[in-house]
Amino acid sequence: xxxxxxxxxxxxxxxxxxxxxxxxxxxxxxxxxxxxxxxxxxxxxxxxxxxxxxxxxxxxxxxxxxxxxxxxxxxxxxxxxxxxxxxxxxxxxxxxxxxxxxxxxxxx
Amino acid sequence: xxxxxxxxxxxxxxxxxxxxxxxxxxxxxxxxxxxxxxxxxxxxxxxxxxxxxxxxxxxxxxxxxxxxxxxxxxxxxxxxxxxxxxxxxxxxxxxxxxxxxxxxxxxxxxxxxx
Numbered sequence: 001x002x003x004x005x006x007x008x009x010x011x012x013x014x015x016x017x018x019x020x021x022x023x024x025x026x027x028x029x030x031x032x033x034x035x036x037x038x039x040x041x042x043x044x045x046x047x048x049x050x051x052x053x054x055x056x057x058x059x060x061x062x063x064x065x066x067x068x069x070x071x072x073x074x075x076x077x078x079x080x081x082x083x084x085x086x087x088x089x090x091x092x093x094x095x096x097x098x099x100x101x102x103x104x105x106x107x108x
Numbered sequence: 109x110x111x112x113x114x115x116x117x118x119x120x121x122x123x124x125x126x127x128x129x130x131x132x133x134x135x136x137x138x139x140x141x142x143x144x145x146x147x148x149x150x151x152x153x154x155x156x157x158x159x160x161x162x163x164x165x166x167x168x169x170x171x172x173x174x175x176x177x178x179x180x181x182x183x184x185x186x187x188x189x190x191x192x193x194x195x196x197x198x199x200x201x202x203x204x205x206x207x208x209x210x211x212x213x214x215x216x217x218x219x220x221x222x
Binding site: 008031032034036041042043044045046049051088090092095096098099100101 | 151208214218
């Protein structure tokens with residue numbers, strides 16, 4: 001079992017819709033969770049992080065964490081074609097773990 | 109702002125060559141990492157370092173070695189390059205284990221072995 005799991009996609013949503021990206025993790029000791037966006041041929045860039053149960057909002061992005069169920073999600077409201085990218089979920093406990101990423105396509 | 113600099117964006121080498129990939133960070137981070145990324149396989153950890161002169165194997169260390177003589181610099185070495193090492197290589201750093209801080213990535217080196 002992979003320690004951080006994501007659906008590889010592609011996840012296709014129409015422009016203006018909400019994109020929902022999900023991630024599950026197996027290490028209950030994980031304390032912090034990060035979402036990175038990666039455009040093709042580029043390096044990952046941090047877009048959100050969350051440490052506590054509940055929701056955290058930053059502009060069009062909302063990260064959600066449920067430690068009891070061991071899942072993390074990222075919601076992107078009013079999706080734009082420029083949001084089309086691969087989104088990587090990662091966790092940190094005693095080491096950093098990355099999921100394989102979900103490819104998002106926002107259709108104009 | 110944290111800056112992680114990789115020495116080359118693109119590199120072309122021949123099989124059997126010894127290849128050096130350099131990474132420098134400017135924020136006094138203790139932890140540095142080397143990943144390779146191939147289509148459909150995500151980020152795969154090659155080696156990491158938690159301190160100067162310390163190194164630990166990641167998930168795919170075979171065919172690679174690393175060097176960390178100074179805190180700011182972490183080098184990846186391909187001892188005898190092979191075509192299956194053609195890939196995108198990413199260096200990253202973050203402050204220290206358990207810091208709850210994100211990793212910061214360099215721009216990546218796209219390495220082609222002919």
